[in-house]
Amino acid sequence: MKSSYDLIVIGGGTGGNGVARMTANAGWSVASIDSEPHGGTCALRGCDPKKMLIAVTEGVEWAENMKGKGLEAQPAVNWPDMTAFKRTFTDSMPPRIEAGLEKAGIDVLHGQARFTGPDTIELNGETLRAKYFHIATGARPMTLNIPGEEYLATSTEFLELPERPNRIAFVGGGFIAMEFAHIAKRSGASEVTVLEMMDRPLGPFDPDLVAMLVEATEELGVDLRTKAKVAKIEKQGDEFLVTVERPDGTETVTCDLVVHGTGRVPNIDRLNLEAAGVEYTRRGIKVNTAMRTSNPAIFAAGDCADSGLNLTPVSAAEGRVAGKNLLAGKDARKVKYPPIPSVVFTLPMVATLGLSEAAARERGLTFDTHFEKTEGWYSSLRVGAKRTAYKVLVERGSGQILGAHLIGPGAEEQINLFAMAMGAGQTANQIKAMIFAYPSYASDIGSMV
Incomplete structure (x- = not known):
């Protein structure tokens, strides 16, 4: 390990x-540091492993929808077999990524980096x-700041469970809680509870489509x-006993596992x-449109910055x-966000893009507003989809398309096509x-506009 570099990247x-x-x-001496194996949340503890579990449960959903239709x-x-399938991807990623970095001449380091000055870390x-x-x-x-918070399992721990508990409670009603609740229930859990403190789950998504997802979830x-x-958790x-405060009184949920699903910071x-x-707020490290922080020699990108949506493709773009600005030695490029779609990978999936x-x-x-339920459309009938x-x-x-909001099979790809159309400025016609x-x-899609 060298003691000095042109660039140190904190986060793999x-x-x-x-x-x-x-x-x-470009010939710079570079080190890449992560406190975990290199690969990041998406590849190792988030998007990718989650979708591998969803792929298995899609088989359960498909069979249910095709019941009485010939299947x-x-x-x-x-x-255990499902999590082993997931590990065929997640176990291989860190060594592949780290080997690729080393092949590029980058020193791959592990540990918790801590700044000790404007140009030094420990x-x-x-x-x-x-x-x-x-x-x-x-x-x-x-951090929730509730008694018993230490009993909460993280999403990472849920993805690594060797066996599935029978009774699972999820604190929060966002992406993580809703997706994992669907996985748990289709995997055979007897009791799955989602505890959302607001009036409805998935606040950023279209309320009419979320109402349909709520029906499907129930x-x-x-x-x-x-x-x-959630007021407290006791063991x-x-x-685990989860004490829940609701408008009509206090309730207790008894379960074998309580999962943190209230969001990330x-x-x-x-x-x-x-x-x-380096200046920061609760939203993250303060950056300008060139991704430069208040220390001109330090940049930041992705979920740790107070910039765009907390999505993997956004962090890559940032x-x-x-x-490019590091190599240019000046703020030669500014981040420009195209229309960015977002998807909840429940079954049915819900997707959103643009304005509500x-x-x-x-x-x-x-x-x-072009709004229609499409369970009678051929694409829904063909796969037995009930809520589309x-x-x-x-x-x-x-x-111009101002916003697109979808629920049902194929939504994750349809929304990408809407994103391309909106980014290109295409009209409905x-x-x-x-x-x-x-x-x-x-x-x-042509029938939706």
């Missing part, structure tokens, strides 16, 4: 690895110096409780940013801007004029 995930490679390829099957999930008792730093440490589960057998604030033997607590002169109806009204825009719909906002006069392969989920 999507927002950091691209910057490390870009600068190393005779009663599938069941073997939890790592495992050693002092390292660099001309520049790039921070991409991601996010961590938010039909699945998940006990979804809203206006449910009695092998059980920037993972910057242990960096000692004050020593580096990292590219940071890397409320946000469009707040901006004083005039628009038409779309809501698309089209600006009057210009024909231009989308209608497109000729897609038929029958396909894509071919439905």
Whole structure:
């Protein structure tokens, strides 16, 4: 390990690895540090492993939807086999990523980095110096400040469970809680409870489509409780008692596992940013549009920064801007966010892009709302999907797509096509004029605008 570098990247995930490679390829001496194996949350503890579990439970959903339609099957999930399947991806990623970084001439280091000055950090008792730093440490589960918080399992721990508990409670009603609740119930858990303190889960998503997802979730057998604030968690033997405050009184949920699903916050607590002169807020490290912090020699990107949406592709885009500006020696590039879709990978999936109806009204825009339930459409009938719909906002006069909101199979790819169309400035009429392969989920889009 050297004691001095041109660049030290703190964080071995999507927002950091691209910057490390870009600068190393330009001949810089670079080190990449992570307190965990390199790969980041998405590849190792989030998006990718989660979707591998969902892929297995999709088989259960498919068989249920095709019951009485010619498919005779009663599938069941073997939890240990499913997690072993997940590990075929997650176990191989860190060595692949770290070997790739080393091949590029990057020193791969492990440990908790801590700034000791504007150009120095401490790592495992050693002092390292660099001309520049790039921070991409991601996010961590938010602190709830409730009695018994230490009994909460994280999403990482849920993904690593060797066996599936029978009774699981999820604190929160966001992405993590809703997706994992669906996985747990389709995997055979007898009792799955979601405790959301607001009026409904998935606040940023379209309320009409979320209402349909709530129906599907409750039909699945998940006990979804809203206006449910978790007050404390107690452990009695092998059980957990979750005290929940609701408008009509206090309730207790008894379970075998309580999972933290209330959201994540920037993972910057242990960096000692004050020593580096790096300003931050509760939203993360303060950066300008060039991804530069208040210390001109330090950049940041991804979930740890107070920048764009906390999504993996966003962190990659921000990292590219940071890397180009590092190499340019000035703020030559500014991050520009195209329309960014977001998807909840429950079954059915819910996707959103652009403005909601409320946000469009707040901006004083005039628009038409195209909203229809589509369980009678061929693409839904073909796969036995019960709850499918779309809501698309089209600006009057210009024909521009202001927002697209989808629920049902294929939503995760349909929303990407809407993102491409909106990014290219295509109008509703231009989308209608497109000729897609038929029958396909894509071919439905022209009928949605």
